[in-house]
Amino acid sequence: MKRVLVTGASGFIGGEVCRALSERGWQVRMALRTPRPGLPDHERVLVGEIGPQTDWTRALAGVTAVVHLAARVHVMREVAADPDAAFALVNVKGTECLARAAAWAGVQRFVYVSSIKVNGEATTGRPFTELDPPDPRDPYARSKAAAEQVLARVARGAALEHVIVRPPLVYGPGVGGNLGRLLRAIRLGLPLPLGAIRNRRSLVGVWNLADLLALCAEHPAAAGETFLAADESDLSTPQLLRLLAAGLGKPARLWPVPPRLLGWLGVAAGNRAAVERLCGSLQVSAEKARALLDWEPPVLPAEGLRRTAQAAEAVGAASGAPSQF
Numbered sequence: 537m538k539r540v541l542v543t544g545a546s547g548f549i550g551g552e553v554c555r556a557l558s559e560r561g562w563q564v565r566m567a568l569r570t571p572r573p574g575l576p577d578h579e580r581v582l583v584g585e586i587g588p589q590t591d592w593t594r595a596l597a598g599v600t601a602v603v604h605l606a607a608r609v610h611v612m613r614e615v616a617a618d619p620d621a622a623f624a625l626v627n628v629k630g631t632e633c634l635a636r637a638a639a640w641a642g643v644q645r646f647v648y649v650s651s652i653k654v655n656g657e658a659t660t661g662r663p664f665t666e667l668d669p670p671d672p673r674d675p676y677a678r679s680k681a682a683a684e685q686v687l688a689r690v691a692r693g694a695a696l697e698h699v700i701v702r703p704p705l706v707y708g709p710g711v712g713g714n715l716g717r718l719l720r721a722i723r724l725g726l727p728l729p730l731g732a733i734r735n736r737r738s739l740v741g742v743w744n745l746a747d748l749l750a751l752c753a754e755h756p757a758a759a760g761e762t763f764l765a766a767d768e769s770d771l772s773t774p775q776l777l778r779l780l781a782a783g784l785g786k787p788a789r790l791w792p793v794p795p796r797l798l799g800w801l802g803v804a805a806g807n808r809a810a811v812e813r814l815c816g817s818l819q820v821s822a823e824k825a826r827a828l829l830d831w832e833p834p835v836l837p838a839e840g841l842r843r844t845a846q847a848a849e850a851v852g853a854a855s856g857a858p859s860q861f
């Protein structure tokens with residue numbers, strides 16, 4: 537049976553990726569940093585910290601494909617003295633080390649989960665495509681862009697097919713960050729001053745991203761390509777909040793505060809980037825994946841957001857009252 541190594545298998549996206557690969561007939565091997573209880577019942581291998589020195593020999597034995605999700609992910613409050621170096625250590629040097637080891641071990645396909653932040657932070661008028669020049673704006677995005685390049689370089693010099701997938705914001709059960717905070721606010725019935733925003737944002741449900749990654753692990757036409765991932769349709773911030781509220785069975789209490797005022801408040805509160813993400817547009821075209829791989833995202837945004845909201849509700853209910861948040 538063909539075997540795939542999944543790094544970052546313990547993360548928010550990893551579990552769904554393991555499930556999608558397993559459904560396609562792959563024997564899944566999860567690469568874990570530390571022993572973790574409560575994970576799905578797949579093969580496990582401990583690899584420790586990912587970086588330039590990681591020993592991948594045991595993890596890669598008998599592996600046909602790698603899906604590389606593990607990364608130092610985007611952080612709201614950075615603590616590293618040199619963020620570029622901290623991101624590069626795991627995301628660039630760690631990816632290079634794994635790619636070289638995979639090539640050496642005779643792995644055929646390496647799927648790298650990058651980020652739309654390689655393209656940039658915002659769009660005006662038309663969505664990003666794979667043809668747009670990279671414009672990474674922060675240390676995380678720069679590390680993802682550099683990792684893409686280093687992977688392409690390693691693959692070129694070896695019999696290793698590489699595929700790069702750049703997702704925008706991923707949602708699903710357990711989502712954190714801004715979206716997790718908005719979900720909590722809706723659960724608490726808090727009014728949100730976001731009703732007047734007229735933007736368009738592409739998101740991707742974790743099920744849809746996992747489906748695309750599993751396809752990229754085996755589709756012949758994916759070799760050597762970069763794909764942007766996105767759901768079937770884009771949403772405005774108010775539409776997103778109304779769908780989450782509907783999933784929670786609560787009203788979305790949206791107040792129509794002018795976005796310009798929100799921008800000023802964001803600057804005053806030292807949270808300008810978060811407000812820009814809520815108010816601005818970031819659209820992604822997944823046309824290439826549709827055309828080349830015949831990919832259709834299996835879960836529509838309304839259904840995916842309903843599942844996300846209901847999972848949050850279940851966790852909230854199990855952990856007591858909304859006061860937990």
Ligand SMILES: NC(=O)c1ccc[n+]([C@@H]2O[C@H](COP(=O)([O-])OP(=O)(O)OC[C@H]3O[C@@H](n4cnc5c(N)ncnc54)[C@H](OP(=O)(O)O)[C@@H]3O)[C@@H](O)[C@H]2O)c1
Nearest residue numbers: 544545546547548549569585586605606607651703705706
């Ligand atoms: N979530 C999004 O919206 C989004 C959007 C675009 C791209 N992505 C990309 O998707 C991938 C997965 O993201 P996620 O949202 O699932 O993140 P996550 O929930 O934070 O999971 C990160 C995973 O990477 C592992 N990891 C992190 N640093 C590591 C290190 N130094 N050594 C070994 N393992 C390490 C973590 O292991 P532990 O469990 O041991 O911590 C965990 O399994 C990342 O490459 C991220 O950049 C995510």
